[in-house]
Amino acid sequence: MERKFIWVTVIIMVVLAGATTILLLTQGPSYRGVLYEPPLPAYDFSLTAADGETVALHDFRGQVVLLYFGYTSCPDVCPTTLAEFRQVQAGLGVDAGRVQVIFITVDPERDTAERIQNYISAFDPSFIGLGGDLPALEAAWQAYGVFREVDETTVTAAGYLVTHSTRSYLVAPDGKLFLSYSYGTPADDILHDISLILEKGIGK
Amino acid sequence: MNRIALPVLLALFLASCQPAAGLTVSDAWARPGMAGGNSGAFFLIENPGEADTLLLAASDISQAVELHRTIMEGDVMQMQPQESVPVPAGETVAFQPGGLHVMFIGLKADLVPGDTFELVLTFEKAGEIVLQVEVRQP
Numbered sequence: 001m002e003r004k005f006i007w008v009t010v011i012i013m014v015v016l017a018g019a020t021t022i023l024l025l026t027q028g029p030s031y032r033g034v035l036y037e038p039p040l041p042a043y044d045f046s047l048t049a050a051d052g053e054t055v056a057l058h059d060f061r062g063q064v065v066l067l068y069f070g071y072t073s074c075p076d077v078c079p080t081t082l083a084e085f086r087q088v089q090a091g092l093g094v095d096a097g098r099v100q101v102i103f104i105t106v107d108p109e110r111d112t113a114e115r116i117q118n119y120i121s122a123f124d125p126s127f128i129g130l131g132g133d134l135p136a137l138e139a140a141w142q143a144y145g146v147f148r149e150v151d152e153t154t155v156t157a158a159g160y161l162v163t164h165s166t167r168s169y170l171v172a173p174d175g176k177l178f179l180s181y182s183y184g185t186p187a188d189d190i191l192h193d194i195s196l197i198l199e200k201g202i203g204k
Numbered sequence: 205m206n207r208i209a210l211p212v213l214l215a216l217f218l219a220s221c222q223p224a225a226g227l228t229v230s231d232a233w234a235r236p237g238m239a240g241g242n243s244g245a246f247f248l249i250e251n252p253g254e255a256d257t258l259l260l261a262a263s264d265i266s267q268a269v270e271l272h273r274t275i276m277e278g279d280v281m282q283m284q285p286q287e288s289v290p291v292p293a294g295e296t297v298a299f300q301p302g303g304l305h306v307m308f309i310g311l312k313a314d315l316v317p318g319d320t321f322e323l324v325l326t327f328e329k330a331g332e333i334v335l336q337v338e339v340r341q342p
Contacts, residue, residue: 075244076274077281079235080301083342122236147280156285157268157309158242165279182279184302 031196032189033170033179039203042169042177043143047104047132050117055130058175064099064194065171069146071107072119073158077166077183082123085168087187088194089124095198098173101127106148106164108137144169144177170194172203227251227291227330232323232337237308237315242266244305245323245337249297258289258297260326263337267310269323274302283307291327301342315339 042065046056057065066085070078085101092099103120105111108131116129131137141148148164166183170193179193197203228250237243243266249258261269271286289304291297299305306323315321319339326332 073242075242075272075283075307076301076305077276079244080342083235086341118238119241122238151282154283154285156270156272156283158270158307161283163280163282166276166281167279183276183281 031179031193033181033193036177039176039178042171042175045140047130047136048113050114060100061175062173066101067169069104069106071105071162072111072115084187086123088190091191103129105131107162108134174203176203227256229333229335232335234337234339236317236339237311239311239313241311243308243315246299246305249291251291255293256291256330257328259328261306262324265321266308270307272307273304317341
């Protein structure tokens with residue numbers, strides 16, 4: 001009776017261990033950002049760079065794109081996020097060229113493409129800042145689910161402030177919207193995910 | 205009550221009115237910024253004494269200086285100018301990214317890491333405190 005009990009226990013343990021191993025092997029790598037499932041083609045915006053050239057998302061096929069929507073008069077949240085992206089870029093080392101940070105304005109009335117580029121070059125000269133005409137920008141904001149609203153009621157010497165969403169987006173090398181990050185995600189988490197994407201050849 | 209005891213008692217009484225220690229502000233830093241653009245400054249206010257209120261921040265590095273608070277609702281960020289900032293008794297109030305900050309609007313010159321400038325905070329009770337603010341990347 002006792003021997004039978006031991007055998008049953010052993011069999012249960014072996015089955016459990018096997019099931020756990022299979023589960024671990026079949027599960028994909030775990031990302032720290034919020035995964036888009038399934039990843040869908042990211043909206044292929046066509047906007048204006050500081051030199052007047054048109055820049056589209058598909059120009060960066062083969063690279064990981066980190067996308068952020070903000071404005072140059074933004075006093076707090078935008079510079080915090082850009083400073084984190086600067087840390088990500090610095091932490092990439094030899095893979096730095098495989099990632100492109102793109103900043104799209106939510107304040108086209110004041111942000112010319114040139115002003116945007118000056119602003120973000122101060123964080124990292126490799127970052128690209130984009131402006132453009134309102135319809136093209138509106139299409140991009142809408143496609144990425146960006147909320148932005150000029151705050152007309154708050155009185156400030158800054159003229160006006162823009163209330164806006166602060167999520168950043170990661171586009172995989174195949175142009176698919178792959179991950180998103182909430183404000184305040186540590187640079188290390190983003191670096192971890194990018195390393196995983198490059199290592200696994202996601203979207204290649 | 206003799207002639208000596210009265211002044212002694214008076215002195216003791218006055219001494220007991222003094223706060224345990226004064227309000228201090230430390231670790232002041234500001235973000236880099238470009239001429240014509242904006243920047244923000246951050247610091248810690250430690251208040252071991254009685255309740256006080258930060259009334260004003262002033263500096264000549266920009267056209268205007270305001271007290272702001274960043275408010276996050278879900279993913280959406282909103283800025284709220286603050287007329288004043290309470291500093292409760294025995295508490296530390298942190299001005300930090302994503303929360304309270306001093307906003308410099310219309311910088312007169314570029315702010316480059318390594319630069320320092322003066323920022324004057326005026327408190328209702330503690331009066332003026334002059335800070336040396338260091339420009340650095342967060």
